[in-house]
Amino acid sequence: MSDITLSILIPTYQQVCVELVNRLHKQAVALGLPFEILVADDGSTDQTCIAANRQISTLAHCRYIERKQNTGRAAIRNFLAQEATYAYLLYIDSDMTLIRPDFLQRYLDCLPAQVVDGGVSITADSIEQQQLLRYRYEKAEEPHHTASERQKKPYQHLHTANLLIAREVMLQHPFDERLRHYGYEDVLLGKALQRHRIPIIHIDNPMGFCTFESNADFVAKTEEGLHTLCSFRHDLRGYSRLLTLVSGIHIPAILWLIRLWHRLFGKIERRNLCGSRPYLSLFKLYRLGYYLNLLHLECREG
Numbered sequence: 001m002s003d004i005t006l007s008i009l010i011p012t013y014q015q016v017c018v019e020l021v022n023r024l025h026k027q028a029v030a031l032g033l034p035f036e037i038l039v040a041d042d043g044s045t046d047q048t049c050i051a052a053n054r055q056i057s058t059l060a061h062c063r064y065i066e067r068k069q070n071t072g073r074a075a076i077r078n079f080l081a082q083e084a085t086y087a088y089l090l091y092i093d094s095d096m097t098l099i100r101p102d103f104l105q106r107y108l109d110c111l112p113a114q115v116v117d118g119g120v121s122i123t124a125d126s127i128e129q130q131q132l133l134r135y136r137y138e139k140a141e142e143p144h145h146t147a148s149e150r151q152k153k154p155y156q157h158l159h160t161a162n163l164l165i166a167r168e169v170m171l172q173h174p175f176d177e178r179l180r181h182y183g184y185e186d187v188l189l190g191k192a193l194q195r196h197r198i199p200i201i202h203i204d205n206p207m208g209f210c211t212f213e214s215n216a217d218f219v220a221k222t223e224e225g226l227h228t229l230c231s232f233r234h235d236l237r238g239y240s241r242l243l244t245l246v247s248g249i250h251i252p253a254i255l256w257l258i259r260l261w262h263r264l265f266g267k268i269e270r271r272n273l274c275g276s277r278p279y280l281s282l283f284k285l286y287r288l289g290y291y292l293n294l295l296h297l298e299c300r301e302g
Contacts, residue, residue, distance in 0.1 A: 004108060005034040007084035007167070011076040012094035013042045016052045023098040025059050031104060037062040039094070040080050043070030074175035074185040077160065081170045089170055093161040096120070097208035106205040107164045114198055116164040117157070118205035119145055125210065133219070133278040134212040140280060150202035156239050158190035158200060162207040169198060176235075183225030184232060187239045216274040222283075223290060230294040242291060259296055262289025 008024055010017055021037055028035040039056050041064070056064040065083070067076070081089055090107065099121060100106065110116045122138045124130045143149070150157035163186075173192045179185045193200060213221070229240060237243055249255055262269075269286045272278055 004088065004111060005086035006036075006088050006090060006104075006108075007086040008035065008037040008090045008092065009077070009080040009084060010037070010039045010092050010094050011042055011073070011080060012039055012044070012049075012053065013070070014044050014046045014049055015094040016049050017094040018052055018055050020092070020094065020096065020098060021056050021059065021062060024092070024104070025062060027098075027101070027104045028061075031108070033108075034086060035061055036084070036086060038065065038080055038083055039063070040065045040076055040083070041067055042072075042076040043067055072177070072180035073182070074177045074179045077185070078174045078177065081167060081174065084167055087167055089165050089167050091160045091163045091165070092207060095209075095211045096161060097123075097210045099123075099208040100205065103205060103207075106203065110164070110201055110203060113164075113201050114166045114169050115158075115193060115200045117150065117154075117159060117200060117202045118162040118164070118207065119147060119150065119202065120159070120161055120209045121206035123208055123210050124212065129212055131276070132212045133215045133273060133280070133283060136278075136280050137218075137283060138209060138212075147202045147204040154200040154202055155190040155194035156187070157202065158186055158193070160186040160189070161209070162205075169193075172196075173198070179228060179232065181224050181228050182221055183228040184236060184240075187236060188232070191235070191239055215276075215278055219270060219273050219286075222287060226287065226291045226294060230291060230298060233295070242287065245288070246292065246295075255292060258289050259292045262286070262293050266290065266293075 006028065017039060021039060024037060039053060041050065041053065044050055050066065053064050056062050077091065107116060107118065122135070122142050124135050129135055145157065173189065173196065175185045176188045179188065229236060229242065233243060266286065266289055269282050273283055273286060
């Protein structure tokens with residue numbers, strides 16, 4: 001194991017991740033390999049989070065980097081890759097939870113692979129969490145994100161919430177920093193890796209996805225992601241199920257009816273989705289209508 005070196009990279013924003021770092025640190029020390037854990041704060045304004053995360057720098061081989069300006073999800077990940085010193089990079093989102101005692105070992109067993117995606121496991125600690133729209137959506141999608149399912153279309157299912165990648169590959173194919181807002185930076189990375197024929201291995205080595213935002217915050221984040229999808233739809237063609245769905249609707253009248261429905265009932269749908277009893281089927285309809293109206297406006301203005 002002495003020839004393997006690992007940089008664990010955690011971008012964070014308004015999130016305390018001290019416990020996550022402590023658990024990863026404990027596993028890395030036990031393995032006895034050269035490692036570092038770098039946490040980069042992307043311009044958080046919550047001083048409580050910042051003060052708590054400063055504890056990270058007191059751990060051996062760990063560094064908490066405070067950045068004053070928010071640069072976006074792509075740029076902060078590129079920054080971490082440049083700051084890293086070791087041969088392999090392990091990206092982990094700061095809201096993930098370590099659930100396997102052999103998590104790092106399972107990744108090391110895959111080397112010298114260049115890119116390995118471990119996936120996520122959706123869990124909730126309370127009934128209240130299970131009623132949230134984000135939890136219900138992610139749980140419904142979970143069967144599509146098993147290792148075997150992801151491996152069927154490995155480039156379309158790459159996610160940076162839990163991803164091991166050779167530093168050399170990352171530096172040669174950085175995240176697209178045109179994406180400054182929420183969503184799809186990992187999708188474009190998958191597209192770049194496919195274009196350069198760099199293989200991706202998908203394994204069952206999940207991090208726990210256990211923290212879910214409020215319904216209103218999730219709907220707002222979804223809308224932001226749809227703006228990103230609309231702006232980069234030409235780049236993302238073939239890598240988004242929503243784009244595939246839209247391109248498969250060949251009858252203009254159907255598209256017109258969906259847009260009309262959204263204009264008439266979108267606000268009512270949104271109130272339900274932001275409320276205490278959201279309907280998951282309504283969420284899917286809202287996403288489609290919201291996107292089609294964005295697309296119609298952009299095409300009309302263009």
